[in-house]
Every structure is written in C-alpha cells, then in structure tokens.
Amino acid sequence: MLKMMTFQGLPGQQPMPGALDFPGAPQKLPSTSEAESEASMSEASSEDLVPPLEAEVAPDRDEDEAVKKKKKSKGLANVFSVFTKGRKKKGQPSSADTEGESESQARLAGRLPTVEELKADLEQGRLEAAGPLLALERELRAAAAAGAASEEELVRRQSKVEALYALLRDQVLGLLRRPLEAAPERLRQALAVLAAQEREDRAAAPGPSGLAATRPRSWLQLWRRGVAQAAEERLGRPPPAGAEGRTEAERLFLHMGRTMKEDLEAVAARLKPLFPAEFGVVAAYAESYHKHFAAQLAAVAQFELCERDTYMLLVWVQNLYPNDVINSPKLAGELQGVRLGSLLPAKQIRLLEATFLSSEVTSVKELMARALELESQRWAQDVAPQRLDGHCHSELAIDIIQIISQGQAKAESITLELGTQIKHMLLVELAAVLRSYQRAFEDFLECCRQLRNYRANVMANINNCLSFRTYMEQKWQTPQDLLSPLLSPLNELKSRGFDALLQNLFADLKPLFKRFTRTRWAAPVQTLEEIISVVGERLPEFSELHDCFREELMEAVHLHLVKEYIIRLSKRRLVLKTAEQQQQLAGHILANAQLIQHFCTQIGSPAAWLHHALPTLAEIIRLQDPSAIKIEVATYATWYPDFSKGHLSAILAIKGNLSNSEVKGIRSILDIDTGAQAPSKSLFSLIKVG
Incomplete structure (x- = not known):
C-alpha cells in the first residue's frame, strides 16, 4: 500500500502538470489585465505561486472598504490624468527611443526626476526608479517638516508620490507573483526594492503634520499573504482524474502531497539563492502550504470516514507527510529549522487511531473466521488437500498468517507504536481463532472418519501446525507467556491428529501384545518380530507428514511399543521362583528392548x-x-519420576523368591526424594496397574 501511495517515483508516473520550472526563456511580465485573463489558464500552472495583486493589496476588507477603494482608484486616475496633460498623442516616440531618457536628463540636470518622468519609467517597468522615488518621498517629508509648502501643496505632492508607489508596488509584487517566470536579474531587482522598502518601514518616524501616514507600507507582509494565497490556490485545485481504484480522499491527499513537495523543492532550488536570507522564502512557502494542507485534512476529518479513508488519513498525517515530504532528501535540510508541527491535533489523531484499531481488528477477526469456515467446509465435503513437496498441504495457515500480517503491516505503516498496539490485540484474536480451529478439527475427527480423504486431511491439518508455530516463534518473536495460549490449541490439535492416524495401527497391535502370556514369555522374540513387521508395513501411510511431525509420530509409536510391553509385564500373571528363571526372562526382555530400540x-x-x-x-x-535392587530402583526413579510404588510392586511380583519384608524395603526407596524434576514426557502415568 505504501509503495502504491508514494508520490515520488511511481512506475509510469508522468510529471505532475504545473510542476514548478523556469521557462525556456525570460518572458515579459504580464500586466494586471493580463494577470486577470490568465486566471482561466490550466489549473496546474506553476505561474500561480502568488495570487493576483488585487487580492494582495487589499486582503480581508469588507464591502465598505471595497467602496472606498473604488473611490480611491478614481482619485488615483485623476492624479495620473495630471501627468498626461500636454503630452503628445500622435507621433509619440517608441518606448525603445525614450528608454532611459528621463533618467539621463535628470542626471545631466543634477536633479531628481520629475513625477512625470518617474511615472514614465515605472510604466516601462524600470525598477531603477525606486531609488529616486524614495528620495522624492524623503524630500516631501523634509519639506513638510520645514513648513516650506502649504498644506494644499503637500497633499497634492503626496498624492502624486503615492500614485507612483502604487505603480511600483504593482511592478514589484507582480514579479513576485510568478517568481519562477521572471528572469533572475529582474527578480533580484524586485527583491532589492522590497528589501529597501522594508528597511524604510523600520526606520520611518511618525510623519510630519500636513502629511497622511503612509509608513509602514508592509509590502513584505503583502508578499507573504500572496504566498499563502498561492498555496491555497495550488493545493485547493481538484486532483487530476485517473488513478482508478482510489477513493476521492486518497486522490486528494496524493495531489496535495505531490504538489507541496514539488513546489517546495522548486522554491528551495531556484528561489532561495535569489531571495535575501531574512525573507525566509522556503519557510514562508512551507508554512503556507502546511497551513492549507492541515486545514484541508481537518475538514476531511470532520466527516464520517470509511475504514479505508481513516487509514489513509493516518498514513499521510503520521508517515508519508513527515517522512516523504518534510524529511525528503531535498527538503530535510531546508526545513530543519521550520517548525511545521503535525497536520492534525494530537487528540484528533488519537481518536482516529482508536477508530482504525477497532475497525482493523474487527476486520481481521471476520476474515480469519471466514477462512476457517471455508476450510472446514472442504473437509466435510471430502475435498482432497493439495500436495506440496510430497506433503499434504492446507492453505488455512497461510491465509490466517497473511490476514494477521496485513493487519500488522497496516498499523506499522502508520507508526511503529501503533503496530505494537495492534500486535497485542491481534494475538488475542489469533488465540481465539486457533481455539475455534481446534474445536472444528475435533468435530471433523468425530464425524468424518468414513470419508475417503479423511487421513489426508488429518495430515494436512497437522502440517498446518508447523506454519503457525514458525510464524509465531520467528516472525513475531512472541514471549513464552504469550506464546503458550497460542501453542496449546495447536499441540492439542496435533495430538488428536496423531491419535486418529495411529488408531487403526494400535488396534491391530493389541491382539499381538496379548500373546505375551504365562506360556509365551519363554519365547517372546517371534511375537515381537511380528509386531515390528506390522508397524513397518504401515509406515508409508505417514509419509505425507512434514519430517518433524513424522519424527514425533515415530516417537509415539516407540512409546506405544515400550508402554504395551511394560503393561504385559505388569499383569501379575507371571511368577518366577528361581534366580535362573528370572535371569532367563531378563535376557529375553533385554533382547526385546534392543530389537525395539534398533527398529x-x-x-x-x-x-x-x-x-x-x-x-x-x-x-x-x-x-x-x-x-542392589534398591540402587537400580532409585536410579530408575530419577529417569522416570512417574514410576510409582504400584508399578514397582507389579514388577517385583515376578520375583517369587522375595519375602514381603524385602519387597517392602525395596518399595521404601521410592519414599526418598531424589530431586528429580516432574517429567516433561510421560511413560508410567500412561500405565494403569492394580
């Protein structure tokens, strides 16, 4: 899922329309009317890093202020009409002929350019006029402070200066509106003017009487507002069509994340070298984009989201945005000192995480139950299991492991901490489904013995235990105290499966073991050889078990042979009164023991x-x-702690030449605590005597 949603380096991914880039050659800065007409251009145009100047100059004004602006604009037009009085309308020289004329004339005369000359320069986009204009503003303040002009004259002159500043502001902010479209030298000029105006704002004292307050002009603030509007414009556009299979929210997150990343990379690579460091151009754009991204996600989070959108929202907030955008290779260093914070408040993230955990655990539980139901239906319908590498194979373990793993991976794709939380919840659900699996398997063993594929399905389910056990011990590295509830149903299932597989064999061996009677103990080798022959003939029936389970099954056969042999010895039907008879029987038992062990x-x-x-x-x-017998009994009890006095009495009953006191003394040796551990495997506890 993460690979699918990562917005950098997607297979077959075309560059996003509107990715920020320098044009092939410097283009002429569009006029205000041209800027307005360009509003209908392609929605992904990278020229719109900064919004139209009209919005920058008068942000957040109410309707009354808008009316005042209209009146003021009329007044400004009247002021400019003064500049054009007496100018030729026909035969006027071209801009190429007059370029630099006013400034050169002013230098030759050793004076400041006139208002009309500055206006002409600004209309031609000559930002060099900013210096003389600033000098003109200072000269006006000095005249006002000295009382060298009437109030009416001061107002008239200030009106002209402010009209010129309006032209200069439009030129400067117009260039900064599409900074990557402007030629680098032209952009540097605009930034120098903006920096000079910012310094003048900071240095300006309260204006003298007779002049309206015009400082601070706050052009830097206007630029920052423009950046914020650019971010809103860029991120607010509808995501491109396509990306079938994704929800609307997924397409929105992908569009905003990719746009922000590409735009900030362009700002860092191409604008940062040109902008004064104190402007913090990368931080300005990053903060504006982050603010709008966060606002968009907050709006999305207000709705009742489906499970998929809740997950994707968390992935973006907790993983993709901080790791693939903010800390991407090209941006990590640039944004190191910029404190953007999280896209959503911590409290809201916790609520979304709780919703995700609840829905994901419920989904995992339902999917596992469905997988078990389908598998048990196949058993009942006598469907033969698959064969894989010569072993009976069931997909149930793989299905359940994949379901668990996917739930775990989804949580970890948000945060590793969330992955840890869901792991404990999924362990509980896995233990529950394994208990259900055990019960379903036991029902199958009881009800489906006559089916043709009964034994094959039993072996397939025993083999499943290996996949489950390996997954829990190696993949999850589950502690032993948590592992026990998971392994217990599997061990019981395996044990019941072994019983089912060995049931017919052990039934066939029972009458053979009964041949060990009073008369047959004298020549027991033939009987045991026949028992071993029967076992050997049946071994191919178990070949489709995994090797580890086949070994366990052979151990169960080994245990059965030893146990049944001891049971026949303990029947109290054989009493030998002479040492010679006892030594002869001991020889037979030893020979049989070697035969069983070898086989x-x-x-x-x-x-x-x-x-x-x-x-x-x-x-x-x-x-x-x-x-000597006591020593052997004591040693025997250390090897088999479940060897009881009852078992000992049954063996001693064979020795008909022992007195009651001697038997009692030998039995008493078992009263001594040998310090032996409780047996991990049982032998004599499986043998009933009496």
Missing part, C-alpha cells in the same frame, strides 16, 4: 529417553540382592 531408531524416532525403560526393568528382575 525405532531406524524409522526415525528421536525418543532416546525411552532407551533405559526396558533394560533397567530387566536388570531389576535379574538381580537377587535386595540392596
């Missing part, structure tokens, strides 16, 4: 913990000295 090792059982189970029992039966 189970070959088929892949990792259950080395079972290797002592039968040989040590054989040694207890072989030994005749009660003290």
Whole structure:
C-alpha cells in the first residue's frame, strides 16, 4: 500500500502538470489585465505561486472598504490624468527611443526626476526608479517638516508620490507573483526594492503634520499573504482524474502531497539563492502550504470516514507527510529549522487511531473466521488437500498468517507504536481463532472418519501446525507467556491428529501384545518380530507428514511399543521362583528392548529417553540382592519420576523368591526424594496397574 501511495517515483508516473520550472526563456511580465485573463489558464500552472495583486493589496476588507477603494482608484486616475496633460498623442516616440531618457536628463540636470518622468519609467517597468522615488518621498517629508509648502501643496505632492508607489508596488509584487517566470536579474531587482522598502518601514518616524501616514507600507507582509494565497490556490485545485481504484480522499491527499513537495523543492532550488536570507522564502512557502494542507485534512476529518479513508488519513498525517515530504532528501535540510508541527491535533489523531484499531481488528477477526469456515467446509465435503513437496498441504495457515500480517503491516505503516498496539490485540484474536480451529478439527475427527480423504486431511491439518508455530516463534518473536495460549490449541490439535492416524495401527497391535502370556514369555522374540513387521508395513501411510511431525509420530509409536510391553509385564500373571528363571526372562526382555530400540531408531524416532525403560526393568528382575535392587530402583526413579510404588510392586511380583519384608524395603526407596524434576514426557502415568 505504501509503495502504491508514494508520490515520488511511481512506475509510469508522468510529471505532475504545473510542476514548478523556469521557462525556456525570460518572458515579459504580464500586466494586471493580463494577470486577470490568465486566471482561466490550466489549473496546474506553476505561474500561480502568488495570487493576483488585487487580492494582495487589499486582503480581508469588507464591502465598505471595497467602496472606498473604488473611490480611491478614481482619485488615483485623476492624479495620473495630471501627468498626461500636454503630452503628445500622435507621433509619440517608441518606448525603445525614450528608454532611459528621463533618467539621463535628470542626471545631466543634477536633479531628481520629475513625477512625470518617474511615472514614465515605472510604466516601462524600470525598477531603477525606486531609488529616486524614495528620495522624492524623503524630500516631501523634509519639506513638510520645514513648513516650506502649504498644506494644499503637500497633499497634492503626496498624492502624486503615492500614485507612483502604487505603480511600483504593482511592478514589484507582480514579479513576485510568478517568481519562477521572471528572469533572475529582474527578480533580484524586485527583491532589492522590497528589501529597501522594508528597511524604510523600520526606520520611518511618525510623519510630519500636513502629511497622511503612509509608513509602514508592509509590502513584505503583502508578499507573504500572496504566498499563502498561492498555496491555497495550488493545493485547493481538484486532483487530476485517473488513478482508478482510489477513493476521492486518497486522490486528494496524493495531489496535495505531490504538489507541496514539488513546489517546495522548486522554491528551495531556484528561489532561495535569489531571495535575501531574512525573507525566509522556503519557510514562508512551507508554512503556507502546511497551513492549507492541515486545514484541508481537518475538514476531511470532520466527516464520517470509511475504514479505508481513516487509514489513509493516518498514513499521510503520521508517515508519508513527515517522512516523504518534510524529511525528503531535498527538503530535510531546508526545513530543519521550520517548525511545521503535525497536520492534525494530537487528540484528533488519537481518536482516529482508536477508530482504525477497532475497525482493523474487527476486520481481521471476520476474515480469519471466514477462512476457517471455508476450510472446514472442504473437509466435510471430502475435498482432497493439495500436495506440496510430497506433503499434504492446507492453505488455512497461510491465509490466517497473511490476514494477521496485513493487519500488522497496516498499523506499522502508520507508526511503529501503533503496530505494537495492534500486535497485542491481534494475538488475542489469533488465540481465539486457533481455539475455534481446534474445536472444528475435533468435530471433523468425530464425524468424518468414513470419508475417503479423511487421513489426508488429518495430515494436512497437522502440517498446518508447523506454519503457525514458525510464524509465531520467528516472525513475531512472541514471549513464552504469550506464546503458550497460542501453542496449546495447536499441540492439542496435533495430538488428536496423531491419535486418529495411529488408531487403526494400535488396534491391530493389541491382539499381538496379548500373546505375551504365562506360556509365551519363554519365547517372546517371534511375537515381537511380528509386531515390528506390522508397524513397518504401515509406515508409508505417514509419509505425507512434514519430517518433524513424522519424527514425533515415530516417537509415539516407540512409546506405544515400550508402554504395551511394560503393561504385559505388569499383569501379575507371571511368577518366577528361581534366580535362573528370572535371569532367563531378563535376557529375553533385554533382547526385546534392543530389537525395539534398533527398529525405532531406524524409522526415525528421536525418543532416546525411552532407551533405559526396558533394560533397567530387566536388570531389576535379574538381580537377587535386595540392596542392589534398591540402587537400580532409585536410579530408575530419577529417569522416570512417574514410576510409582504400584508399578514397582507389579514388577517385583515376578520375583517369587522375595519375602514381603524385602519387597517392602525395596518399595521404601521410592519414599526418598531424589530431586528429580516432574517429567516433561510421560511413560508410567500412561500405565494403569492394580
């Protein structure tokens, strides 16, 4: 999603219309009327960094002030009519002929240019007239302070000076309205005039009586207002059509983010070298764009947003805007000292994040439940599972993991902190769906035993446990206390699945183990070989399990063989009264133990913990000295802490030459605490004696 929404370097992305750029050659600055006509130009024109001068000169005035402005403009026109009296209308020389004429004449005469001469210079766009005009203004203030002119004369002269300043202001701010369109030298002239006027504003004292107050003129403030209006104009335009599949809000965010980034990069690269440092041109544009961007997002946030738009709003506010715009490679250094802040207040962001978390967790929960429902329907409909690399395969684990991962990734794409918050919430939902999975699987085991693909689907679900376990242990690195509720349903599911797969095999082995009776213990090898042969024939049935689960299944087979053998020994049907008989039985048991161990090792059982189970029992039966028997029993109890007095009594019952007191003494050894840990795996707790 982030790659799709990033507005820089999109595949096939054409440059945004109106991206700021210098023209191929310097163009003539348009007049006010031309500026008005250009308002209908392409909406993405980069010329509109600054709005029309009419808005700059008189911002935020009410209707009464507008009326006054109209009256004033008429008065200004009357003043200029004075300048044109007596001038030729026909045969007038061209601008090329008269360019520089008034200034050169003034220099030759050693005087300031006249008002008419300055007006002519300003109408021709000659910003050099700003210096003489400033001198003329100072001369007027000096005359007023000295009382060298009547009040009527002062008003008349000030009116002409202010009319000239109106022309100069229009020229200067007109150039700054489209700064990238102006030739660099021309732009430097306008900026020099603006800087000089700003200095004059700061230095100006209260005007003498007889003159209206005209300072400060605040042209720098007018320029900043123009920048703000340019930002509103640029960002306020409707986003371009296209971008199918995106919502209106997404297209708006993308348009504003790309426009702001491209415009600020142009300002930093092309305007900053020309502007005086004290103007803070990059900061001025950045603050204006940021303010309007924030206002637009605040307006969007007032509406009841869909889940997708809530997510995208947070992504822009918390991730894309601060990282891909403000801290982009070309802007990070330029904006380092500019405190733009967040696009939305912290309280509103928290509310939006809470809304996102709630809706995203609900969506994840619903999607996982739907995936489980579809999977259980396939089991019931006897649909064969897929085969992947020779193993039965189910997509359920992959589907649920993807759903969880996507929810996690969405939150992290906003902020890493939000990703941490949603992780704990998703763990709770994952534990719940795994418990539902366990129950659904148990229902399948009970109700669908006769289906053709029953065993294949059982193995597919056992194999699922590996994907879940790997994901939780490696991807999320979940702490053990949080991992237990997740692994418990999976372990139970695997255990029930093993039982289902081994049920028929163990049922076939039961009558074979029953052959170990009073008469058959004398020659038990043939019986055990037949048992092992049956097991070996059934092993291919489990080949479609993952190797780790096949090993666990072989361990379960190994455990079953040892357990059933001990059960037959513990039936109290065999009593041997002589040491020779006991030694002979011990030899048979030891041989059988070696046969079981060799076979189970070959088929892949990792259950080395079972290797002592039968040989040590054989040694207890072989030994005749009660003290030696006690040592073997004590050792045996450290290996198998669930070996109880009842189990010991059943084995000692075979030794018919022990007295009751000797049996009691041997049993008492189990009263001693050996310090053994509780067994992680059970053997004798699975064997009932009595």
